[in-house]
Amino acid sequence: MLSCQLIMNALERIAPRRLAEDWDNPGLLVGSYAQQVGRILVALDVDDAVVAEAIEREADLIVAHHPAIFRGIKQLRTDLPLGRRLAALLTHGIAAIAAHTNLDVARGGVNDVLAERLGLEKLSTFVITHQEDGVTESLGRMGTLSASMRIEDFARAVRERLGVSHVRLAAASARPVRRVAVCGGAGAEFIDDAVRRGADVYVTGDVKYHDAQGAVEQGMHIIDAGHFGTEALVLPVLAAHLRTELASEHGEIEIFVTDTQRDVFDVIV
Numbered sequence: 001m002l003s004c005q006l007i008m009n010a011l012e013r014i015a016p017r018r019l020a021e022d023w024d025n026p027g028l029l030v031g032s033y034a035q036q037v038g039r040i041l042v043a044l045d046v047d048d049a050v051v052a053e054a055i056e057r058e059a060d061l062i063v064a065h066h067p068a069i070f071r072g073i074k075q076l077r078t079d080l081p082l083g084r085r086l087a088a089l090l091t092h093g094i095a096a097i098a099a100h101t102n103l104d105v106a107r108g109g110v111n112d113v114l115a116e117r118l119g120l121e122k123l124s125t126f127v128i129t130h131q132e133d134g135v136t137e138s139l140g141r142m143g144t145l146s147a148s149m150r151i152e153d154f155a156r157a158v159r160e161r162l163g164v165s166h167v168r169l170a171a172a173s174a175r176p177v178r179r180v181a182v183c184g185g186a187g188a189e190f191i192d193d194a195v196r197r198g199a200d201v202y203v204t205g206d207v208k209y210h211d212a213q214g215a216v217e218q219g220m221h222i223i224d225a226g227h228f229g230t231e232a233l234v235l236p237v238l239a240a241h242l243r244t245e246l247a248s249e250h251g252e253i254e255i256f257v258t259d260t261q262r263d264v265f266d267v268i269v
Contacts, residue, residue: 003036014242031093061097142181144179167225168225188207195218239255
């Protein structure tokens, strides 16, 4: 077994805390740095299904992308969902760690995985968050396809490569697609940045109607592949990174990815 501190050290190498946005809440959110861990469950959210899975599979720690605790808590009520989950974690001795926007920005994190899954080449920064000593960090990525595509064909390719049931396309006329911007999760706030950077299409999630309309009016396509669909693909990669980083530590540890978590949205046709 290994301590939570050693696992936090490994996560710091994978996705340094300094990369996180100021409003974010990554790190150890439930448990103790001294807590011993033998089994880690990697998930997108610490929701009811994941907590139940962690209990059933006897995990000592959940490493999630989205923080189990996001905003300040003034009450811990077990008759409400958050309080019930936190109480279950504490009762069963399960710690919870989050790697959120720091994993979005990190090399090999959410956006690199998303860009590579979509077959993008010549990756570069998108929304710059930090520059120091010649190193530039950013949310999202810009990249190019090996050849131009019709937007309808690219949208189908996004659906297939992400393994999602559907995507939403807001097409800006017949503009061919070659230059692509991506931002996993909810990236609608960066639509204007994608336009300024010359993207033919922007792939993200949680896009509102008027935001998509504004993008189309500026001549850029939007593909909304969902919050879950653009982020869940990082989970096996994060698990692999953790195995690599912890391989040299003296202690046995098992790391596995959730097999119960699903997109909260279903598609009814």
